[in-house]
Amino acid sequence: MDIRERILQAAARVYAQHGFRGATTRLIAIEAGVNEVSLFRTFGSKAALFEAMMQSHSASLPVPELPERPVDPQAELIPWCSLLLAHMRQWRSIIRKSFGELEERPEAAVVMCEGPNCAALALTAYVTRLQAAGLADETADVSTAVSMFISSMFGDAVGRDVLPPDAFPQPVEDAPAKYVNVFLRAVGALGVGDVVPLRAAQTADDRRAVAQ
Amino acid sequence: MDIRERILQAAARVYAQHGFRGATTRLIAIEAGVNEVSLFRTFGSKAALFEAMMQSHSASLPVPELPERPVDPQAELIPWCSLLLAHMRQWRSIIRKSFGELEERPEAAVVMCEGPNCAALALTAYVTRLQAAGLADETADVSTAVSMFISSMFGDAVGRDVLPPDAFPQPVEDAPAKYVNVFLRAVGALGVGDVVPLRAAQTADDRRAVAQ
DNA sequence: GCTGAATGCAAGTAGTTACTTGCTTTCAAC
DNA sequence: GTTGAAAGCAAGTAACTACTTGCATTCAGC
The missing domain is CATH 1.10.10.60 (Homeodomain-like)
Known part of the structure; x- marks a missing residue:
C-alpha cells in the first residue's frame, strides 16, 4: 500500500x-x-x-438490494435491515464526529447521506411494489414511514454503543426483526392480529460489528 | 444576572x-x-x-404531558409531538456536539437522554392506556414502535437544519402530524383505510425554533 | 471614610499545534 | 555504479492553548 x-x-x-x-x-x-x-x-x-x-x-457504499418481485416481505426485509444496520455501524464513529462538525465542515453531509438516502430510495420502491402486488395498504404514507424507519436505523447504529442501554430496549440480535415488523404494520403489510414471529437474522458481520 | x-x-x-x-x-x-x-x-x-x-x-426538561384518559389519539398526540420536536430543536446544536464527543465525555449522555427517555416513558404509558380503552391493538409491539418514534423525532430535530432537504421529505409544518399518523398505524390505533386527515399543528414556539 | 471582597487588566509560563527548512538516507531505474 | 525521486530526521517558527501571577479598580457594608 x-x-x-x-x-x-x-x-x-x-x-x-x-x-x-x-x-x-x-x-x-x-x-x-x-x-x-x-x-x-x-x-x-x-x-x-x-x-x-x-x-x-464516499466511494464505498455497498447497500444491499431488495428483490424485484416481492413475495414474503418479512423474510426479505429482515436480512436487508440487518445488513443495513451492520453497514451503518461500521461508520458509526466517523458519522458521529462528522455530524457534530457539520456546521463547520458541511462537505461531510453528502458523504454521510449517500448510504441512508440510497437505502430509503430502495425501500420506498420496494414498498411501492408491495402495494402493486396487493401486499401493502395503498393508503399508507410510505414516504413518512420509510423516513422514520431510516431514522430509526440511523439512531440504532449511531447510538447503541454510546447511550445507556435503556435507550434501546430491543437486544441487538432481535432489533432488525422488530424494526421491520413495526414498519410493515405501519404500511399495512402485516394485518392486525397477524401472528408476528420474531425472526432473528443476525449475520456474522453483525456480530463482528457489535463486538468491536 | x-x-x-x-x-x-x-x-x-x-x-x-x-x-x-x-x-x-x-x-x-x-x-x-x-x-x-x-x-x-x-x-x-x-x-x-x-x-x-x-x-x-439538565435541570430544564419540561416535556409536555399526555392526557390520563385518552379520547382522540390523533388530536392528543400531534400537539404533543410538535412540542417535543420544538423542545429537542432548542438543543440541537448542543446535542450534536455532545453526541460526537460522547466517547471522550460520556457524562453528557445522561443529560442528553433524559428528555427523550422521559418522552418515551410517557408515550408508552399513553399507548398502554389506548390499548386498555380498546383504541389500540393489543398485539402491537409498543416498546419498539415507541423507540422508533423517538428515534425519528431525534433525527428530525437534530438533522433537519444540517442535512440536505431530501433527507426529510415532510415539510416542517406537516411533520408532526405525519409522524403521529404513521406511529398510530404501527400500534393499530388507526384502522387500515381510515381517513387520515392531515392536521397541521404548528405552534408559535415551533415556528420560532425553526426560524432561528 | 474605611475595609474587603469581587472583578478587571497586563503580562507571562509552559505546552501544543500546523507547517517549514535543510539535510541525510534509501532504493529502484538506467 | 550513478542518478534522482521519495522518504526520513532534527530542528525550528509562529500562533494558540489553558492557566497563573501581581496589581489596580470598583463598590457595597459597616
Missing part, C-alpha cells in the same frame, strides 16, 4: 476517535507509520488531507 | 457552536463579557466549567 493510502486510512481512524480538531497531524503520522513531514509533502495541509479522506470514503 | 450564570450561558452558546475543543476559554469569556481570569477564578478549570454547564442544563 502506498504512502498516500496509508495516511488516508490512518486519518480516518484517528478522525473517528478524536474528531477534526483532535486528529492532530502528529497522531495521524504515527498511526500511519510515516513521518509527519511526509504527510504535508503528500497533501499540503491538514484541511486538504481531510477533504481527500472524505472523497475517498 | 451574576457572573457565574453569565459564564455558564456563554459557555453553552460557544460550546454549541464549536464543541469542547473549539470552545476556548478566551471565546467564552468574550461571549460572556467578562475577563478570562474571572472564568478561572469562578470555576477553576475549563473541565470544571463544562461539568457545571452540563449539570445546570
Whole structure:
C-alpha cells in the first residue's frame, strides 16, 4: 500500500476517535507509520488531507438490494435491515464526529447521506411494489414511514454503543426483526392480529460489528 | 444576572457552536463579557466549567404531558409531538456536539437522554392506556414502535437544519402530524383505510425554533 | 471614610499545534 | 555504479492553548 493510502486510512481512524480538531497531524503520522513531514509533502495541509479522506470514503457504499418481485416481505426485509444496520455501524464513529462538525465542515453531509438516502430510495420502491402486488395498504404514507424507519436505523447504529442501554430496549440480535415488523404494520403489510414471529437474522458481520 | 450564570450561558452558546475543543476559554469569556481570569477564578478549570454547564442544563426538561384518559389519539398526540420536536430543536446544536464527543465525555449522555427517555416513558404509558380503552391493538409491539418514534423525532430535530432537504421529505409544518399518523398505524390505533386527515399543528414556539 | 471582597487588566509560563527548512538516507531505474 | 525521486530526521517558527501571577479598580457594608 502506498504512502498516500496509508495516511488516508490512518486519518480516518484517528478522525473517528478524536474528531477534526483532535486528529492532530502528529497522531495521524504515527498511526500511519510515516513521518509527519511526509504527510504535508503528500497533501499540503491538514484541511486538504481531510477533504481527500472524505472523497475517498464516499466511494464505498455497498447497500444491499431488495428483490424485484416481492413475495414474503418479512423474510426479505429482515436480512436487508440487518445488513443495513451492520453497514451503518461500521461508520458509526466517523458519522458521529462528522455530524457534530457539520456546521463547520458541511462537505461531510453528502458523504454521510449517500448510504441512508440510497437505502430509503430502495425501500420506498420496494414498498411501492408491495402495494402493486396487493401486499401493502395503498393508503399508507410510505414516504413518512420509510423516513422514520431510516431514522430509526440511523439512531440504532449511531447510538447503541454510546447511550445507556435503556435507550434501546430491543437486544441487538432481535432489533432488525422488530424494526421491520413495526414498519410493515405501519404500511399495512402485516394485518392486525397477524401472528408476528420474531425472526432473528443476525449475520456474522453483525456480530463482528457489535463486538468491536 | 451574576457572573457565574453569565459564564455558564456563554459557555453553552460557544460550546454549541464549536464543541469542547473549539470552545476556548478566551471565546467564552468574550461571549460572556467578562475577563478570562474571572472564568478561572469562578470555576477553576475549563473541565470544571463544562461539568457545571452540563449539570445546570439538565435541570430544564419540561416535556409536555399526555392526557390520563385518552379520547382522540390523533388530536392528543400531534400537539404533543410538535412540542417535543420544538423542545429537542432548542438543543440541537448542543446535542450534536455532545453526541460526537460522547466517547471522550460520556457524562453528557445522561443529560442528553433524559428528555427523550422521559418522552418515551410517557408515550408508552399513553399507548398502554389506548390499548386498555380498546383504541389500540393489543398485539402491537409498543416498546419498539415507541423507540422508533423517538428515534425519528431525534433525527428530525437534530438533522433537519444540517442535512440536505431530501433527507426529510415532510415539510416542517406537516411533520408532526405525519409522524403521529404513521406511529398510530404501527400500534393499530388507526384502522387500515381510515381517513387520515392531515392536521397541521404548528405552534408559535415551533415556528420560532425553526426560524432561528 | 474605611475595609474587603469581587472583578478587571497586563503580562507571562509552559505546552501544543500546523507547517517549514535543510539535510541525510534509501532504493529502484538506467 | 550513478542518478534522482521519495522518504526520513532534527530542528525550528509562529500562533494558540489553558492557566497563573501581581496589581489596580470598583463598590457595597459597616
